[in-house]
Amino acid sequence: MGPEEEAAALGEAVVVFVQAGTLARLQVTGELEAAFAGDAGSSGDVEGPGSSHDALVLFWVEQGLDSGAATRLVRELAQEDQAQQAQAQAQAQAQQAQAQQQQQQQAQAQQQQQQQAQAQQQVQVQDARSAAGPAASASGGGSDDASSGPQQQPAVAASNNASSVPRQPAADAPSSDSSGPQQRPADAPPAAPPSQHTSQLSTNQMSAKLSRLRRILPGVDVVALVAADPRVLSCSIEGALLNMIALVEGLPGKDVVSLVSSRPRLLWLDDVRGRLAKSVGKLMSVHPSGDARVVTDIIADNPGLLWRIPDYYMEARLIDEFPIEIQNMMVLSDAGIGFLHKYWKQQRKEQQAAREAAEGGP
Numbered sequence: 001m002g003p004e005e006e007a008a009a010l011g012e013a014v015v016v017f018v019q020a021g022t023l024a025r026l027q028v029t030g031e032l033e034a035a036f037a038g039d040a041g042s043s044g045d046v047e048g049p050g051s052s053h054d055a056l057v058l059f060w061v062e063q064g065l066d067s068g069a070a071t072r073l074v075r076e077l078a079q080e081d082q083a084q085q086a087q088a089q090a091q092a093q094a095q096q097a098q099a100q101q102q103q104q105q106q107a108q109a110q111q112q113q114q115q116q117a118q119a120q121q122q123v124q125v126q127d128a129r130s131a132a133g134p135a136a137s138a139s140g141g142g143s144d145d146a147s148s149g150p151q152q153q154p155a156v157a158a159s160n161n162a163s164s165v166p167r168q169p170a171a172d173a174p175s176s177d178s179s180g181p182q183q184r185p186a187d188a189p190p191a192a193p194p195s196q197h198t199s200q201l202s203t204n205q206m207s208a209k210l211s212r213l214r215r216i217l218p219g220v221d222v223v224a225l226v227a228a229d230p231r232v233l234s235c236s237i238e239g240a241l242l243n244m245i246a247l248v249e250g251l252p253g254k255d256v257v258s259l260v261s262s263r264p265r266l267l268w269l270d271d272v273r274g275r276l277a278k279s280v281g282k283l284m285s286v287h288p289s290g291d292a293r294v295v296t297d298i299i300a301d302n303p304g305l306l307w308r309i310p311d312y313y314m315e316a317r318l319i320d321e322f323p324i325e326i327q328n329m330m331v332l333s334d335a336g337i338g339f340l341h342k343y344w345k346q347q348r349k350e351q352q353a354a355r356e357a358a359e360g361g362p
Contacts, residue, residue, distance in 0.1 A: 059203040063210070063223045076230045084234070201233075212237050216244065217257060225264050235268035243272040250276035254300045263303045278310045286319050287330060288344040302329045 053074060060070035201209070213222040216237065226233050243266055247256045250273065260266045269275070276299070283295035283305075299305050308326070316322055319330060319337050331340050 055203055056206075059206060060223070065223060065227060069227060073227050073230060077233065080230050080234065206233065209233060209237075213240075216241055217260065220257060220261050225261065229264035231268050232264045240267040243267060243269060246273040246276060249273075250280070251296055251300050254296075259300065259303055265307070266303060269307060272306065275306045275310045278314065279305050282309050282314060282316065283330075286316060286322075288341045289347070298329055302326075305329070 056074045056077075057067070057070045060073055061067060065073065210222050210226075213225070213232070214220070217225070222232075244256055244260065247254070247259065247266065251259070266272065279299055280292060280295055283298060284290055284292060287295055287298075289295075305326070313322055313326070319327055319340075327337065328334070331337060332343060
């Protein structure tokens with residue numbers, strides 16, 4: 001087989017490999033989307049009375065946890081519930097304050113418009129007076145005109161005085177163009193929808209939530225997952241599925257289920273797709289390989305980068321500007337950053353030489 005035939009065969013193999021990878025990703029994505037569609041009708045949490053502390057501990061013991069771990073989990077769920085309630089209350093207060101501020105701004109704008117309208121009316125009155133004066137003096141020669149002039153002048157003056165008096169709206173009187181406290185401005189943020197917290201769930205609701213988690217995480221010990229990260233129990237099933245789909249698409253060829261099992265936070269992390277794009281882009285800008293496959297392997301081995309890089313290290317321009325822990329995720333065999341740059345420099349030279357040899361032929 002000649003070099004041209006070998007190159008053609010290699011190209012066909014690469015195409016087949018890429019197509020196989022694409023089909024695998026589509027298959028996994030399709031399975032997740034099917035689970036998403038099948039769970040859509042039962043994903044909402046049904047509101048109901050929560051269970052007592054002892055009943056919750058007994059429930060988790062029946063799920064396989066020992067008494068100490070079950071008690072600790074129930075306590076952590078209660079603490080998480082209190083934190084969520086405090087956060088929801090703070091958000092509601094912030095939204096209320098924003099709405100009140102917008103109402104005050106609208107009231108001030110309306111008051112300014114009224115003041116401007118009153119000023120324009122006063123200017124018009126003064127213009128009318130100045131125009132009526134010369135007309136009255138020019139017609140003052142005849143007796144009929146003299147008698148009619150004084151009769152018309154007071155009427156004009158009276159009407160001008162009446163229109164020049166500024167009208168102050170009553171402080172407590174409602175008006176059609178004033179936004180009262182019962183009206184929410186159009187730009188005000190909508191009220192936060194009520195949410196059910198973990199400690200308010202009954203044992204039946206917790207059992208249903210665990211069943212839905214097992215449906216999207218086959219073969220995973222979801223009880224141990226909740227024990228490791230109690231927020232998993234309060235996360236949205238739809239959001240968890242979308243996060244897993246984003247991981248399948250952003251980390252091709254990786255075992256996403258095992259990845260989520262090791263880092264349960266990936267189930268409830270916000271904007272996983274955007275975080276993946278930011279993390280990959282930042283690592284490609286600093287890593288000497290400049291290869292997306294290399295940096296996605298680093299992220300797959302260290303999924304904590306998905307919340308550390310976008311939240312804290314988007315301004316880093318060099319590997320040295322990351323913490324030592326993140327630097328060690330990029331180096332090869334603990335050889336240091338200098339060896340990393342030398343290694344990828346040599347790799348680029350060898351790749352370039354291979355391409356030139358393939359293009360040049362025998």
